[in-house]
Amino acid sequence: MVDIHRVSNHVQMDYDLDNREAKQGKMLPCHEDRLDSGLDSLKEDELVNQFQDMAVDAVLSTSLQEEYEPWRAAVTDDGDTLLHLAVIHEATDHALQMIRLSHNHPFLNVQNHQRQTALHLAVITEQLQLVEKLLKAGCDPRLADDSGNTPLHIACKKGSLACFGLITQNCQRHLASIVSFPNYSGHNCLHLASINGFVSLVEGLVQLGADINAQEQCSGRTSLHLAVDLQDSTLVRCLLDLGADVNCLNYGGFAPYHLTYGRQNEEIRCQLYARTPQALRQLPDSESDDSDMEDLDLSDDELYDDIKFGK
Template sequence: MDVNRQYNRNQMDYDMDHPNPKLDKMSCNEDRVDSGLDSLKEEEFRNIVEDMESLNMAAAEPTRNDNNEPWKKEVTEDGDTFLHLAIIHEAKEQAIQMINLSRNDPFLNIQNNQRQTPLHLAVIMEQPKVVEKLLVAGCDPLLVDSSGNTALHIACKRGSMLCFAVLTQVCPKHLPSILKAPNYSGHNCLHLASIHGFLSLVESLIGLGADVDAQEQCNGRTALHLAVDLQNPELVKLLVTSGADVNSLTYGGYTPYHLTFGRQNGEIRQQLHDLTAQELRELPESESESEDSDVEAQSEDDEMYDDIHFVGH
């Protein structure tokens, strides 16, 4: 890519959690929303639903908690409990009955083969009422799935406003640690909301105390770097207004302004040019230039010792 001086774009590639196929450098692990579906035939699932409906879950005993209940021990080949299945198949009444009968019970935190708790699945399936019931009953919001995502990470990734509101209001004591926690791709909640362009979530996260200048662990990019790379001027404006550091450097030494080189949005480039410190506007030396310098230095060294003889040569 020609931008007045040689610019090694490979240094600026990174792996982001984004569904847009046009961004071929951005990959993500899809949430498992079919847990329990592929492994169960229709007849088998009907039998499970009948079993759940026949369970002794009388509304008159909402606080009963019996660890010896047989339905708590049933697990499918995917690791799903009856509660997982009830959430997946949107059997909300049965799910809430099981939750009421399992207050502060480890049953609520059982993870399936994808390490998803019922709370993860309730967010994926957009069931804010079930999310609230789970949290109040003692489901742990700090548990992560096989991608390192808490339930709040998933809400930020999917733009689930209602689930996001419940998660942040019902368990405020865990919020600071969740906001700081990166998933296994190195992204925290603010990074995920920024990558997927959910401006209202970004604004809410910053208002809740998320660090606007937190760096993702792969390349050290902040939410502002991500917004520039995604060419999202509204997000850039929001982050700058929220106090994002325009002079923040990635691990490779790039400011958000550097990421505007070779991209079409002139509005973003001009905005960041005016805000970026003058000494940080020039692109850092690329790998190619460093390699050329190393080659030149090596050539000079070779000339210095061209009179060395080895075995008569």
């Protein structure tokens, strides 16, 4: 049995990445990263009233502040706490106040119905001050949303170097497990950065110890396979310079060079041809390049990172 984190008020937390293994042979549906604005469940004036109600007099003693606070228990129909709503509506002052009063408190790690913590939302909306404050206050960067993405996965999909830097600098203890952890589509952080063509993030992840030859769980493609699939010559060159293995085969028995068949990018073909052994330059007899391409299956979640408001 895997260990499951839970918070007060019986709000379920996601699995501990250090103790969790992905289910074999089963991938959950993939959804776009999104945030629920809470507009249907809490009107703007009601939100302001809620924030005013939770205002805390600065002269209160520390002991009183640590006692039960009603504003921590307030949850919308979408599972959003006041902290979620403050992040969504970019009510920075109120968010900072709640973070300050909740240092190392389970409240910081409450997940809404999309299993997003306030840290997920701060990364999606790229509110760097909140990202840093949440991490330093004890928000757990290992928690995954309903697509299996941690905040670092989201930063890699969005190409946010600033969020990437803040997260990696403030979670050294768990960094290795987060970087290698696959989401529910079988992609780890390096795969997501590769799919979206963020070369700087690819370089940063490899420097941090990410396995450049890690295979995504759907069809065994490495980042080099993905780069060839997407015909990204800059990324192919980067991965080769970083030491990507041209001999690595996906689950269909294809090396990266095989994926150049039928493609128009001669630069990629030439780069791989010079590095690929003669034995791996011919397609497997029982397969075709087209069959492998049909398995590419990059969903909109991997190609785009739109924020959806509402359900």
